[in-house]
Amino acid sequence: DVKVTQSSRYLVKRTGEKVFLECVQDMDHENMFWYRQDPGLGLRLIYFSYDVKMKEKGDIPEGYSVSREKKERFSLILESASTNQTSMYLCASRDNRGNYGYTFGSGTRLTVV
Amino acid sequence: SQQGEEDPQALSIQEGENATMNCSYKTSINNLQWYRQNSGRGLVHLILIRSNEREKHSGRLRVTLDTSKKSSSLLITASRAADTASYFCATRQEAGSYQLTFGKGTKLSVIP
Numbered sequence: 158d159v160k161v162t163q164s165s166r167y168l169v170k171r172t173g174e175k176v177f178l179e180c181v182q183d184m185d186h187e188n189m190f191w192y193r194q195d196p197g198l199g200l201r202l203i204y205f206s207y208d209v210k211m212k213e214k215g216d217i218p219e220g221y222s223v224s225r226e227k228k229e230r231f232s233l234i235l236e237s238a239s240t241n242q243t244s245m246y247l248c249a250s251r252d253n254r255g256n257y258g259y260t261f262g263s264g265t266r267l268t269v270v
Numbered sequence: 271s272q273q274g275e276e277d278p279q280a281l282s283i284q285e286g287e288n289a290t291m292n293c294s295y296k297t298s299i300n301n302l303q304w305y306r307q308n309s310g311r312g313l314v315h316l317i318l319i320r321s322n323e324r325e326k327h328s329g330r331l332r333v334t335l336d337t338s339k340k341s342s343s344l345l346i347t348a349s350r351a352a353d354t355a356s357y358f359c360a361t362r363q364e365a366g367s368y369q370l371t372f373g374k375g376t377k378l379s380v381i382p
Contacts, residue, residue, distance in 0.1 A: 161312075188368055190369075190370075192372075197374070198374070199358070199372055199373060199374035199375060200313075200358070200372040202369060202371075205368055205369065207368050213368070215369070245310075247312055247313065249312075249313075251368075253368075257315075257318070258303050258305070258315030258318050259303075259305075259313070259315060259370060260315065261305075261312035261313040261314070261315075262312050263311055263312045264310070264311060264312050266310070
């Protein structure tokens with residue numbers, strides 16, 4: 158069964174901490190994405206990567222950075238966590254070779270205190 | 271930026287009834303997709319319909335697409351309690367685009 162795995166289901170961090178959210182996929186997908194999901198706002202794209210070492214800003218990249226050193230791994234970094242980054246973070250991947258949907262991870266619920 | 275908007279925001283039906291959710295979008299699309307999300311979990315891809323298709327079926331799901339009205343509908347027939355979830359439409363704009371833009375979702379409750 159193909160999978161996107163996010164390293165943590167729940168995470169609590171302090172304001173000002175540097176936070177790493179890890180995402181690994183085993184499907185050899187080229188494209189990977191980070192979204193955040195907030196009540197009333199839906200899913201908003203933070204960053205995506207269309208291939209190794211490539212990254213593009215999404216709709217809300219401020220306060221975040223990403224790293225894609227290997228094809229299977231896409232990391233989201235909160236440089237200095239703030240309380241307004243408390244959210245559900247969802248990673249997804251997609252096969253670039255056809256018209257397919259995204260495969261999502263189970264999500265990481267991050268609370269910044 | 272939000273592209274798709276689902277309607278209604280919430281829907282409550284009895285088990286066995288059909289559930290219909292609608293999605294409207296603003297700009298031309300390459301394809302439209304529907305996803306399901308169980309509470310507190312990731313999204314699961316249900317079905318994809320291309321811009322040159324009008325209707326698609328998958329099991330108890332039926333999706334229609336009207337590009338002239340920029341709208342789509344998702345019909346779940348003979349609903350079950352396990353169908354209780356939020357449903358999202360998502361659009362991919364150009365053929366070369368990497369991004370999907372999601373709506374805010376319809377929360378479906380199926381009462382046993």
